[in-house]
Amino acid sequence: MDLYAEEILDHYKHPRHFGHLDDPTLTYHDRNPLCGDEITLELQIADGKVADVAFTGHGCAISRAAASMMSEEIIGRSLDELRGWNKESILDLLGIEVGPVRIKCALLPLKALKAAVWGLGEDE
Amino acid sequence: MPTATMTQSTSSQSTPLDAEAIRADFPILERRVHGLPLIYLDNAASSQKPRQVIDALTRYYEHSNANVHRGVHTLSEEATAQYEGARAKVASFVGSCCPKEIIWTRNASEAMNLLAQSWGRANLKRGDRVLLTEMEHHSNIVPWQILAAELGFEIAYVRVADDGTLILDDLSKLLAGRTKLVSFTYMSNVVGTINPVKELTRAAHRAGALVHLDACQAVPHMPVNIEELDVDFMSFSGHKMLGPTGIGALWGRRELLNAMPPWMGGGDMIREVHLTGFKPSELPWKFEAGTPAIAQAIGLGAAVDYLEQVGMAAIHQAERELTAYAMQRLPEVEGLRILGPAADKRGGLVAFTLGDAHPHDIAAVLDNLGIAIRAGHHCAQPLHERYCIPASARASFYLYNTKEEVDLLVKALHKVVEMFTF
Numbered sequence: 001m002d003l004y005a006e007e008i009l010d011h012y013k014h015p016r017h018f019g020h021l022d023d024p025t026l027t028y029h030d031r032n033p034l035c036g037d038e039i040t041l042e043l044q045i046a047d048g049k050v051a052d053v054a055f056t057g058h059g060c061a062i063s064r065a066a067a068s069m070m071s072e073e074i075i076g077r078s079l080d081e082l083r084g085w086n087k088e089s090i091l092d093l094l095g096i097e098v099g100p101v102r103i104k105c106a107l108l109p110l111k112a113l114k115a116a117v118w119g120l121g122e123d124e
Numbered sequence: 125m126p127t128a129t130m131t132q133s134t135s136s137q138s139t140p141l142d143a144e145a146i147r148a149d150f151p152i153l154e155r156r157v158h159g160l161p162l163i164y165l166d167n168a169a170s171s172q173k174p175r176q177v178i179d180a181l182t183r184y185y186e187h188s189n190a191n192v193h194r195g196v197h198t199l200s201e202e203a204t205a206q207y208e209g210a211r212a213k214v215a216s217f218v219g220s221c222c223p224k225e226i227i228w229t230r231n232a233s234e235a236m237n238l239l240a241q242s243w244g245r246a247n248l249k250r251g252d253r254v255l256l257t258e259m260e261h262h263s264n265i266v267p268w269q270i271l272a273a274e275l276g277f278e279i280a281y282v283r284v285a286d287d288g289t290l291i292l293d294d295l296s297k298l299l300a301g302r303t304k305l306v307s308f309t310y311m312s313n314v315v316g317t318i319n320p321v322k323e324l325t326r327a328a329h330r331a332g333a334l335v336h337l338d339a340c341q342a343v344p345h346m347p348v349n350i351e352e353l354d355v356d357f358m359s360f361s362g363h364k365m366l367g368p369t370g371i372g373a374l375w376g377r378r379e380l381l382n383a384m385p386p387w388m389g390g391g392d393m394i395r396e397v398h399l400t401g402f403k404p405s406e407l408p409w410k411f412e413a414g415t416p417a418i419a420q421a422i423g424l425g426a427a428v429d430y431l432e433q434v435g436m437a438a439i440h441q442a443e444r445e446l447t448a449y450a451m452q453r454l455p456e457v458e459g460l461r462i463l464g465p466a467a468d469k470r471g472g473l474v475a476f477t478l479g480d481a482h483p484h485d486i487a488a489v490l491d492n493l494g495i496a497i498r499a500g501h502h503c504a505q506p507l508h509e510r511y512c513i514p515a516s517a518r519a520s521f522y523l524y525n526t527k528e529e530v531d532l533l534v535k536a537l538h539k540v541v542e543m544f545t546f
Contacts, residue, residue, distance in 0.1 A: 003488055003492075004485075004488075004489065004543060009543065009544075012544075034500060034501070035482070035483075035500055035514070035515055036482075036501070036508075036513075036514020036515040037482075037514075038514075058482075059482060060483075060484040060485045061544065062485075102484065102488070
């Protein structure tokens with residue numbers, strides 16, 4: 001089935017950058033209370049760019065795969081560039097059709113990323 | 125395959141349902157989803173509609189459509205007669221002596237908001253207590269929380285045991301003091317538990333409290349009689365009992381309803397209006413401001429006719445057997461954990477978790493196989509917090525579901541395990 005393409009399931013079962021950073025510059029926690037998806041995104045920033053990233057949390061295959069794929073993609077990118085990311089940036093990464101109900105799952109990591117890079121609600 | 129839990133004695137000698145004949149009445153059951161026959165197991169969220177209900181809506185719009193209680197023309201008189209006729213059917217269906225005890229609302233949530241905003245506002249104050257349970261639907265929690273924030277009364281909760289039943293050991297303590305209302309669900313929409321309504325109601329009344337029963341999951345599925353249950357208020361919704369969306373009801377004892385102030389103002393709820401003030405209409409219209417959901421009420425009347433023709437005892441019995449069968453088969457699926465009590469203590473639904481698979485993923489895979497179930501917290505987040513899970517998957521049954529559909533559900537869940545096991 002399309003929603004669970006092999007690559008999505010692979011990222012779900014073997015998420016990249018899952019865990020914690022030693023000394024994150026930015027940390028942002030967000031959740032989707034309707035389905036219980038949760039993500040804590042940690043970013044290491046150097047020279048205005050993402051030097052490293054890690055995430056933890058739990059959620060459905062779509063939200064977890066989105067977080068994993070997004071993490072791979074943002075390393076080396078500038079905060080300015082990431083501030084310009086939108087829904088399409090994530091959907092392009094996922095490469096699947098996401099319906100109106102599951103879109104929230106897919107976009108939760110992006111929501112956390114945007115909040116983090118815009119400096120909103122930093123935990124520390 | 126019969127099991128010990130299937131031999132219930134709660135229903136009288138009801139004849140078994142003719143599933144094939146019933147299914148033929150529901151046009152939607154002919155459709156295919158993702159190329160496969162629809163297996164609809166989300167009845168606790170909303171039921172499907174038989175041809176008889178759909179026809180009643182069409183007939184009303186094609187022949188009698190007009191506003192009610194106003195015109196003296198033929199159409200308005202027909203519409204009024206059908207609309208009030210539906211009220212009488214629903215009243216009799218739940219064992220009420222008089223139609224005016226049925227207040228139409230948009231849904232059960234609105235019924236509970238009506239109760240909170242009208243009865244609650246007039247009767248609750250600081251130092252009082254409203255007793256709910258941990259297994260309530262949000263619609264029986266939030267209206268009280270909204271009002272409590274304003275009026276300062278206390279909300280207490282009967283807790284839920286691991287097996288999904290209410291912990292009633294300290295009920296007298298919870299009822300002590302100024303408990304004015306006990307408001308609880310007849311049947312949990314998550315764990316399926318059928319609560320001991322009579323026992324709770326007796327205890328509440330002894331303590332001087334009134335009882336409101338959320339009967340959303342009960343009225344569609346089993347014989348419900350308010351006189352027998354002895355409750356004071358009861359809410360239920362039409363769309364879960366084969367009726368249209370947009371119609372629900374609050375039933376109340378008429379002396380209580382008579383003493384309650386109106387809650388929404390507008391057309392139809394007044395006897396007279398002057399620049400200096402108004403006098404409210406009598407029951408039931410006192411609580412029904414504005415043009416009501418006329419077609420929907422008439423459709424609900426047709427749904428009640430249908431349910432009565434099939435027989436509520438027979439429906440209840442068939443659902444119990446199907447649920448017992450599902451509870452016997454579902455544990456075959458690796459990692460599947462059923463929430464809630466044994467089959468003999470529950471109604472026709474089974475909520476479960478499945479290993480590490482997220483309920484949304486379970487539901488999405490099942491959908492691709494034509495099977496509709498619910499995933500999420502089912503508007504009962506506190507109960508999920510109680511079980512320390514963010515969400516669950518739920519299959520809920522109705523009179524048109526079959527054992528073959530349960531078999532296909534089990535088969536599909538094996539596929540989920542295959543896909544999502546690490």
